[in-house]
Amino acid sequence: MPDLKITQLTALPEATNDDLLVIVNDPTGSPITQKITLGNLRKDILNTTPKTSNYTATANDGVLWGNATSGSFTFSLPTATSTIKGLELTFVKTDSSTNTITIDPDGAQTINGAPTYILYGQYQTLTIYCDGSNWKIKSIAGSINSELYNINYVPTGTEAAGSLYWDSTEGTLASVLTGGNVKAYLGTQLYARVRNVEATTLTAGEVVYLYGSTGNRATVKRAFNTGDPTSSKTLGIVAESIAANQVGYVITQGVIDKMNLGSPYVEGDILWLGSTPGTFTRVKPTQPDHLVFIGVVERANAGNGQIYVKPQNGYELDELHNVLITSPVTGQSLVWDGTASLWKNQTILANTFETVNKNLYAYPATLAYNVFGDLSTITYTLPSGTITKTFNYTAGDLTSIVLSGNTPSGINLTKTLTYTIGNLTGVSYS
Secondary structure: OOOOOOOOOOOOOOOOOOEEEEEEEOOOOOEEEEEEEHHHHHOOOEEEEEEOOOEEOOOOOOEEEEOOOOOOEEEEOOOOOHHHOOOEEEEEEOOOOOOOEEEEOOOOOOEOOEOOEEEOOOOOEEEEEEOOOOEEEEEEEOOOOOOOOOOOOOOOOOOOOOOEEEEOOOOEEEEEOOOOOOEEEOOOOEEEEEEEOOOOOEOOOOEEEEEEEEOOEEEEEEOOOOOOOOOOOEEEEEOOOEOOOOEEEEEEEEEEEEEEOOOOOOOOOEEEEOOOOOOEEOOOOOOOOOOEEEEEEEEOOEEEEEEEEEEEEOOOHHHOOOEEOOOOOOOOEEEEEOOOOEEEEEOOOOOOHHHHHHHHHHOOEEEEEOOOOOEEEEEEEEOOEEEEEEEEEEOOEEEEEEEEEOOOOOOOOEEEEEEEOOEEEEEEEO
């Protein structure tokens, strides 16, 4: 093999500070130049011995392993400048302890806008690069049971649809839903994606009910409490503007904010479905309006109010599972049917003599008199038969009044009057 000899040193036009130029002479005598940036070269520099305490990374580090078994510690980053622009650093937590490893930029510099990034799980891996003034995340990896989200991330409010990040205020992961207008907090909110079949746009904050479905989507309209069809299927509150015949989100459980809850609303107000389509009210409706619970005011504020939403639809009497009402008419009552184990509507006769006695005047009556000219019987014609009232006398004195005939089962409608020396002394019923 011939000796290699540098015969010519040529500066490449694209060379910049910190580039490494390798110039090699091949057997033909023509020089070969190769540009290798330090950033590319550093990718192959591995610090295979894990760090166990605070360490400041340098521009010559490529992969830094950390073992936090003995306690949590910090990897400090070099100052991000144009000199190390493009530098990539990778950090790996090798242990399974609950101790953490913090990646901390210099001064006010950030990682994807956050002041730090923390590794929690075993083999959780973070790769970042310098953009000349801060650090950006290139990739995140880790075992399936590792937490991979930066709990110190400060949401900007401009996260794009499809983003998933930790929201420390809500204490859970936030997912930005399709369209980018609605954030769903995992484990604390439920949303339905529905189609608006009103002729006008549904606006955030309006209450809607399930109307039907079309195009493989449940459809909604504005809910109100003056009838069963528009109230009994109340779904939730619109979370974003939904144009007519378009699809959007309705929150069915959880917190919705940015609501217009100025005076007279106060924290703790219970909200009910209103009589105007799409509205809610703090005044509890009364019959015949239908009662539908919507939620509770968590924060009363004009423009930034907050409601915990949990619709609970009221029920009609005949919607209860143990009540069967068929063609009701005025004056009917509910009667327990032990055989069917149901309450049923039924027209009933009075179940006491006093009630029968008071109500007999409503029925046709036939009067009869005895030979002494005294009233002897009154016969009432009832829907189910007849009842006869008989008057008994002794020596001209009334001694008893007896009701007989088709009377309610199990009831003896006998009225007895007691006399002493011609004076009425007692009235008894049996």
